[in-house]
Amino acid sequence: MSQDTIKRNHVNISGKGKKSIIFAAGFGCDQTVWKDVAPAFADEYQVILFDYVGLGSSNVSAFDPAKYSELSGYVQDVIDVCTALKLEDAIFIGHSVSSMIGLLASIQRPEYFSQLIMIAPSPCYLNDPPEYKGGFEREDLESLLAMMEKNYIGWANAFSINLLNNNRQSDVAKNLEDRFCSTDPLIVNTFARACFFTDSRPHLAKAPVPSLILQCSDDIIAPKEVGEYLKKKMPNSTLTHMNAIGHCPHMSDPDETIQSIKKYLTNQSASLVGEGVGEV
């Protein structure tokens, strides 16, 4: 079973450290998005990379549209990977929607995690006036999905109807190997709906472990107000503003991303030592 999960989610383990860091890519992307960030942690940590089912080099035939039409499907992938590797007190680093997936996983299995690092997170992309400004109206997100769909025509040579069958051709998957983002309309559309239309705000207060919120500059997907909202709602959370512009600092500004994470982790262990001293 654990071997099945490792294959299914294309789990890759590297690094020399004892403590584990598990990296989870954001919406529609695979583990290659971490190629400029993950190696920086390999000396001190065990680095774990994986793909959600349906993405990257995961086992696409395990994709169940019903299961993965809810965030809980992706949460289960994270828990499955942690269970297969018997992880304890791992650091979870998630980008974008994976921040919320990590939070939900930590609420279900707190023993697996020690800290959550959330890069450009948002608990809800929709505006919910007057209290909450996610940044978008439902029509914006619906036309985003339509835009994604239009782009498959150019990118994926108009996937034919037999994609609906379970036996997806592996050669199609191979052709797309060098794409870090999936262009399979069924998988992307399913993921997008789970990602953009889920409201995870009710779960924020249940966060069982300390968390770092990495807030980018000028990120229209996760605006500054959303980062502040998260800081306010999540217990034991730290908000760090980054100079990196946009939504993908781990790709555009890997160095700043690495430094922000390392600084937070150092502070975390220092405060643990401090507490230890204080108790004596």
Added chain:
Amino acid sequence: MDELIEEAPCGFLTLSRDGMIQSINRTLLKILQCPSPKQLIGKHINAALANSAQIFMQLYFFPLIKTKHRVEEMYISLHTESGEEIPVLLNASLQKNNEIVCVIVPMHNRNAFEDEILHAKKMAENAYRDKEKTLMELESALKSVEEKQQELLIANNQNAKYKLDTERELELAKKIQETALTKDIINDKIQIVSYYHASKALSGDIYGFYQVTPEKYGIILLDVMGHGISSALITMSLQSLFQKLISQGVRAENVMQELDQYLHELFQNNQDAWHYCTAIYFNIDTTTRTVEYINAGHPPAIIQNIDGEQQELLATSPPLGTFEDITFKSRTINYTQGTRLLLYTDGVSEAFEPNTLNYLLHDSLPSDISETKGIIQGALENTENKFEKYNHDDQCFILIEL
């Protein structure tokens, strides 16, 4: 900017790595309905994009530029000053100086066409799903039909086995019933032969003839109403009773009285099972050459002397088991040698035209008794002569020559 580029038949734009607009040509400004480049230069590309396109650029454009250094045929929507959305195709590449160069082509018509294609694709997908669903429903219906068929097959096998068992049982019961019938009597003074045929396996007819003393013979023929198993069961209980009575030489009136009484007692507490029966009884004394008889509702026996003159011995009382307290009275007639007696049940007489038995008996006067029996039997079993509606009753006759 080069004049050629300013007026090129496509939008042209350069961005910083962060997405800040650095230059823009006049064609694109016209598309965006923007009066001056100053409004856009130095601003983020988001300023010219629809909300959905802003997210899309973050999710796809910037990561692709970062990793592949180029973007081809990306479909996005621009946002004009007047709030109009313009579908465009975007090509971009990352230059050595970290500048992103973009070429933008509006695609109103193609967009409408692609919308149609997508719509058709969705319809096809839905139709396919519906088809799959219908197919699955059909398959499950087929499966349940097959299961039902299997159940029917099992039930059918059970029925067939039950039928076979029942037939075996009936065959055995038929043998038992036939064992209860007495054998032909042939001697100098009297010859008695019989014919017995059940419409189903078991018969509602029963008979018996006994030599009571060297000179006296008791002969009885009964027809219990109905036929089949229920009637046959009654014939068997009546048979054990009359055998005992007749063998002991009980008087004719008493034999009938006892049988009548027995039927009344049998059904007195169970009207649903009530059966009656017709019966005809003969005491023949070969010394005095007399025939004493009682006919309880039975078809008339035919008596024929050696000259072929016939007389019918009509009913002397109602059938047995009908009215309470009937007194049975016998009648006695004399006979001469060579006289023949024919006793039969209605299954025999009703298989023919009226009076056929009389003719058959009369015409077979020259034949001996076993030949005569053969003639009547042959007529009964001749399917062409049979009255279709009467060939389902039990048939029995007794032929006596004195």
